[in-house]
Amino acid sequence: MGIDFKGRVAIVTGAGGGLGRQHALALAARGAKVLVNDLGGAVDGKGGSVGAAQAVVDEIVAAGGEAIANGASVTDYAAVQAMVQQAIETWGRVDILVNNAGILRDKSFSKMEMDDFRLVVDVHLMGAAHCCKAVWPHMVAQQYGRIVMTTSSTGLYGNFGQSNYGAAKLAQVGLMQTLSIEGAKYNIHVNALAPTAATRMTEGLMPQEVLDALKPEAVVPAMLVLAHESAPSRTILCAGAGTFEAAHITLTQGIHLGMGADTPEQLAARLSEVTERAGEQVPQSGAAQGTNEVSKAMAARV
Incomplete structure (x- = not known):
């Protein structure tokens, strides 16, 4: 039984390049109709053009798939609502949301401007929340939904120079935990993917041999499993170089000490x-x- 998405409609944000593009291509290749969203900005979030998204749409259509382009910024809730409406008007439903859009503004915390902290949180966390909120009523109404958050090893475990990115990425896990509980009775499964991939956001940081192993394509199987009908819920899957792990937030047994003076x-x-x-x-x-x-x-x- 193959993992197929025939009849399913997917929205992938930040899908003009890198990981998002691979997600969109893979979903389309397995039968999904895909709304390819990309602001088309630089890695730091500046600028914008729908060209990047349209190029991926053209690629999908050339391969015999169905896709449409959208240039909304995930930070703009009205634009995100319009994006979801575009998918609904085109195909009548939304089954899958892959929250992949993101930016980097790396600096050590002592040198970071608060504007750079806020913007990264805005794109990753509020962007994911906007997209979830916009698809939620449709998924509730159709009693079906699969949402994939993109977290990061930086959010789970930390990384020098990425306090803003790490905070925003772990926040997506917190959002996933509660949405998976609230979505359970509507058959809405919510999971998180922590990818290790060489994309525009990581080039120049690692040797070429490592970059070759960390192709974005190697992460895609984890996304497909989390976006599929058979997906688990409340799972954090880690993926890179064809290797897959799971991350857990655990609670120890602990000990009772009471409330004494000492x-x-x-x-x-x-x-x-x-x-x-x-x-x-x-x-x-x-x-x-x-x-x-x-x-x-x-x-x-x-």
Whole structure:
């Protein structure tokens, strides 16, 4: 049983080049009708032209697929709503949203201007939120949706000079966690992809041999799995160079210390027990933390 997208309509943001372009081409090759969105700006978000998106559309159409171009900036909610409307008017539905659009404004935190922090958060986080919000009522109405967020190892684990990008990328995971819970009853699955790929955003940072291994195409299988009907939900898949991993946000067992005058001292002394990872869990929702804390407190009273 192949992974196919016949009859499905997908929106891919930032799909004029790099990873987004590969996502759009792969979805179209497997039968999806694709709205190719790209502002057509520089890596730092400056400028814009629909040419990049149109070139990908032309490529899809030449290969026998169906696609339309859109030049909305994901930071502009009205333009994003119009983009979703364009897909609905053309094909009558939206099944898949791949939030891929992003920019970089790298600098160490001490040298970073707050405008560069805000803009990166605006594009990655608010951009993803705008797109999710615009497709959400349609997905609820049709009782079907697959949303893929693009997170990053920088968001999950940090990277020098990318405090703005890291904050925005982990924020997408937080958005994914709650949307997957709220979307469950409507058959809306929401997941996150952490790609390692050599694109316009990474060129010049690594040796050529490494860049060749990190082709954007190598990440695409993970996106296809997360965008498919058979997709999991609330999963963070990592992908690069044909290797695939999963990332988890876990909760340790922890210990109950009570609320005594010397609790701070006890906590400091026993911190290694608190951080001990044996028996840790991947919570199904934020409620798991409170449940664990209260149950340990109640057990301590017996």
